[in-house]
Amino acid sequence: MLRNPRFWLPAASLGGVLWLLYMDLDRTSPGPITPTHAQVPELVDSSSCETCHGSFDGTLAEGCATCHVEIGADLADGTGFHGTLADVDAQDCGHCHGEHYGAEVRLVNDRSYALAGIADRTAYDHAPLNFTLAGRHAELACSDCHEHADARMLAPGEKRYLGLERACVACHEDVHEGRMARDCAACHGQVQPFAEVAVFAHARFVCEGSHDAADCAACHEPESDHSVEALASFDPPTDERACRDCHESPHSRAFTTRAGAPGPATEVESCGLCHAAVHDAFAGHPAAMPVELHGASGFELAAPHDQVACADCHGTAADAALVDFADRYPGRGADECAACHTDVHGAQFDDIGFLRGSGCLACHERHSFRPSTFDVAEHALTSFELAGSHAAVACSTCHEQVHPDEPRVFHGTPADCASCHADAHRGALVGAEEGCAVCHAVTLFSEFRADAFDHDRFTSFELDGAHARAECESCHRPARQPDELGRTFGFASEVFGQPVDACATCHTDPHWGAFDSARLPGEVEGRAGCARCHLTESFREPALESFDHESWTGYPLDGAHARAECDSCHRRSELPDELGRTFGRVHEVFGQPVQDCRTCHADPHRGAFADPELPAEVSGRESCSRCHTTESFRELWAGAFDHELWTGYPIAPFHASTECTDCHAPVVEPGGRQSFAHAAGNSCSDCHADPHVGQFIVGGRTDCARCHLDAGGLDFDHGRDTRFALDETHTPLECSACHIPWPIPGGEKAVRYKPLGIECSDCHGPEYGGGR
Secondary structure (H helix, E strand, C coil): CCCCHHHHHHHHHHHHHHHHHHHHHCCCCCCCCCHHHHCCHHHCCCCCHHHHHCCCCCCHHHHHHHHCHHHHHHHHHCCHHHHCCCCCCCCCHHHHCCCCCHHHCCCCCHHHHHHCCCCCHHHCCCHHHCCCCCHHHHHCCHHHHCCCCCCCCCCCCCCCCCCCCCCHHHCCCCCCCCCCCCCHHHCCCCCCCHHHCCCCCCCCCCCCHHHCCCCHHHHCCCCCCCCHHHHCCCCCCCCCCCHHHHCCCCCCHHHHHHHCCCCCCCCCCHHHHCCCCCCCCCCCCCCCCCHHHHHHCCCCCCCCHHHCCHHHHHCCHHHCCCCCHHHHCCCCCCCCHHHCCCCCCCCCCCCCHHHCCCHHHHCCCCCCCCCCCCCHHHHCCCCCCCCHHHHHCCHHHHCCCCCCCCCCCCCCCCCCHHHCCCCCCCCCCCCCCCHHHHCECCCCCCCECHHHCCHHHHHCCCCCCHHHHCCHHHHCCCCCCCCCCCCCCCCHHHHHCCCCCCHHHHCCCCCCCCCCCCCCCCEECCEEHHHHCECCCCCCCECHHHCCHHHHHCCCCCCHHHHCCHHHHCCCCCCCCCCCCCCCCHHHHHCCCCCCHHHCCCCCCCCCCCCCCCCCEECCEEHHHHCECCCCCCCECCCCCCHHHHHCCCCCHHHHCCCHHHHCCEEECCCCCEEECCCCCCCHHHHCCCCCCCCCEECCEECHHHCECCCCCECCCHHHHCCCCCCCCCCCCCHHHCCCEEECCCCCEEECCCCCCCCCHHHHCHHHCCCC
16 A cells, blocks of 8 residues: 555645645745835734735735725726736736745836736737827826836835826816816827817818818807807807808898898808808809809899909909908999999989989980980979970080080089070069079060069069059160060160169159258158159159158248148249149249248348347257247247347346337338337337436446346445445435435426535535535
């Protein structure tokens, strides 16, 4: 049995194992652990073997998973680096990661990668990790992303490769700030820089031509409704943008809308009807606008425009640098001829009421400007109807072209007759706004409507009274031969030698200009000239109620004058004079013009009051009216006659009580006219006898007023007026005691006042009785 190896060989093997086990139980570790594990206290004591190696019924992988939880999960799920290794027993951790070799051998080294089937760590294909390294990522070193990839020792909690996220924002700054619904790789990829958006495809809008080279922000302005973030957000906008939303369109919205009207194109798509989607620039596109679209845009290319080249109206692409788009494509209408064609009328018809908005086609055919379609009927819509002879006149006769470089004048052409026809009346007719047509027909001037002529309105000379009955030839004498205008009807000025502006032009003034003075009124109740007083029926029928004798002659008719008959001063002649006048003039009756009362009345005072030293005027009254009223010479103005002023002799109270006739005796002049005599004189002696018989004559004159008062009494002072002053003895005496009657020649007596003596003996001598 011992010789049989089937029995002793297993027994020997078991014994050897038991011996080895026994020997191993005495050993704490087969060798020092790596510094990374040595940092963990639980792994360095004698009882720590199970922590890594597990119990008798456990595996090394399970022990490792105690600390390396993420790797354990990858192994369990078949994910991650360890869970996806092929042809390698992932449960045998020590196969790749040798331990108990101390610090000399790294847990992760080139041998580890080689045993895992990775010959070159830097070329590791990350595809099993659902992260493909391409472009810039493929060029990076492991440590660029895995910070501790090359570390010899990891600190507690540090990961060599684990712990990173696949999201771009884990490593790169998210310029979109998390607003994007899609991941970064959907647009950017890993080949080009982020700014190039390498892999994004415009599903709704193909970026071709100039759009392909455009920066994203050029179309997707940041923070706008169409920014990249807004379009890729969880709630993107649904509206579709048109070309004009990004490009400044020189076309009006009405143009782009009308251009798409014939077909299924909307305004959004209408640009593509003329402009290719792939282009470098809108301008200079070789394709011409289709004729039907040109019509839809508002300008139908009908005759004669259908034969015109585009460049004839819009210039060429070569002109674009020199001519603004708005100049080349101004949006002209088919009826706006002046937009392309020079306005030969110089804008004369731009603001004509009945033509406003019609343009050139109001008068011209669409296919040709000549001849004009503006006929007589349309001319009637203007301010001048072509009636009568005017209808046959050529347009150029009235509408002249003053200068070859200037347009022919249509608008503003005068419509009055005088602007085209010479005025046969030489401007004599006024007040007719309708012009010549008021009286003349539009066929011939000789066709005159006499009933339409208002002499008063057109000549300012009213035909009334005798004038209305006169024949026209009386003032308008016909000529034997017509003048250069064919006129034979004479002018009144040719008959009377001057324009008719007053009665005196045709009628001789029988008043010899007496009423033409500047001091007289030029009008009376709206009537001028002779009409101020005379009626047009006859000069012999004056309008007496309007004749103010004082205003017109300077002589007022009041008092007795107002009651006198006109013939009293204006004596009528038996036969009319050469002017037919019978009404006499004052100077013919009285021999001189009326100057004052004496012209007509004899002066009973014989010039006594005409002395130049006397007042010529009293209270505004002159001549006789200074004292007399016009009612009667016997009637004086109250208080008007100042006796002292006019005669030089004051009437004192005594004389004022006497009658005038006491001094001025009534007399009858030759012819029976009553008057009054002059007073005898101014001296008392002229009217009164001198009782003193000349005793007080001085210088041949006795001045009674030296002693006597006009009111009565004396103003005599014996001491002042004589040579003998009365003393106290003589004062009580009566005058008659000294002044006694004395005989005078003729047998009468007079009281003697002088000469008397002044000596005592002259009165008291013996011869006088001694006692006197």
